[in-house]
Amino acid sequence: MTRTYVVTGAASGIGAATAALLTGQGHRVIGVDLHDADVTVDLTTHEGRTALVTHVTELSGGRIDAIIANAGLATESTATVAVNYFGAIATLEGLRPLLAGSDAPRASATASMASLFPVDDALVDACLAHDEPAALHRAQQLLDEGQGGLIYGSTKRALARWIRRNAATPEWAGAGIPLNAVAPGVIRTAMTAQFTSTEEAEKAILQMVPMPLNGIADAPVVANLIAFLTSVENSHLCGQVVFVDGGSDVVIRGDSTW
Template sequence: MISFSLEGQRALVTGANTGIGQAIAVGLAGAGAEVIAAGRSSCAETVAMTGGRELRLDFADPMAARDVFEAERIDILVNNAGIIRRADAVEFTEEDWDAVMDVNLKALFFTCQAFGRAALARGTGGRIVNIASLLSFQGGIRVPSYTAAKHGVAGITKLLANEWAGRGINVNAIAPGYIETNNTEALRADEARNRAILERIPAGRWGKADDIAGAAVFLASPAAAYVHGAILNVDGGWLAR
């Protein structure tokens, strides 16, 4: 199991206060990494679960992490922070478009850029794991900016892999399926939508945040040394249907 060990590695997980981010932080810590839990709200619970520490970052400012990676060596970056806005396309506002694109795509790119600059300057390499979505591949409904941003996350992941794979930085992404988190609460509360979603998932259930943690550990570990530009679906078989 040495290939999956993260001993001696320091990881920054954004949006780590709850849900998928918290589960990933716990998973990385369990594999031996020192974890920095970053979020706009308190990550105290995650810190207690991981034995790591907290960093307050609000990615409503896409440049929030621009100076983080110069201050200390960070080996693993997990870009999980994200928001969602729901409305019919004909009613969708510019404000909601910009808010989602800033957090989910613009901040992700510039956080990757800051990490990459520092890692390349040190010559130590590193791992980036971006959180994409089923909507990196599908259109969805009533989430136009989220769909656009998650398509962008897949593209940026591949672009950065092309530029950095030969320089020791692995850039990959995880595309979670329908996971029980705050972002999907409205869908689960809608009886018809909930039923329709469950009927399509071959695994027959909504995913748990913990279902994403193992994939993140793998992509952050030496076991994934030759994995570059991959979008790993963790979706209960949704995209295979």
């Protein structure tokens, strides 16, 4: 059965690997990115988010089967907040009505194992309050204070919490839509090149992000998980943040899920 998927961040990294995998399986993929995509928009802006919904609606004829909100940044910048949290939520909520015609609607977002690291509570709270001006202001304060390293993990924790809070609601579970997220560890992509380009760099990042099972992963590893989460077969996973991190979650949190 051919399905129609929307993949944001489709031009590189995990998004490109996911788009290639799904296309190879015979599905239709509407790729979204800043360049080299079916829909070229900037998800840091309200205009870009609106254009995303308009263009995807036009290209799909108003019906899709799955949303993969994967686009993200890992820079110490306010743009990381705009894309990682507000862009992801706008993608999921804006495209959700297009899932109504699917026999097996699905949705996935890309969080990160970085959500396990210390975060800035004020930034997380501003995101979850859907107060983008406040969130961007707090991110700028962190940058001014030399605490920009907290931004990325904070956006990913906020995204994971949003998934948990919304997955079982009438709008998602009540409409038969499994909403889940993946939380990758260090993945070998252009975004992580500074951490994976040399043996010394890899040893250093693995001291910070322990990955005892097979070490640093390639993008197709995450793509395979996303493909399952958004497949017909996944009918009952609801609000799960699935860590595909070579064991980082286990090492850092132990048995804290009980």
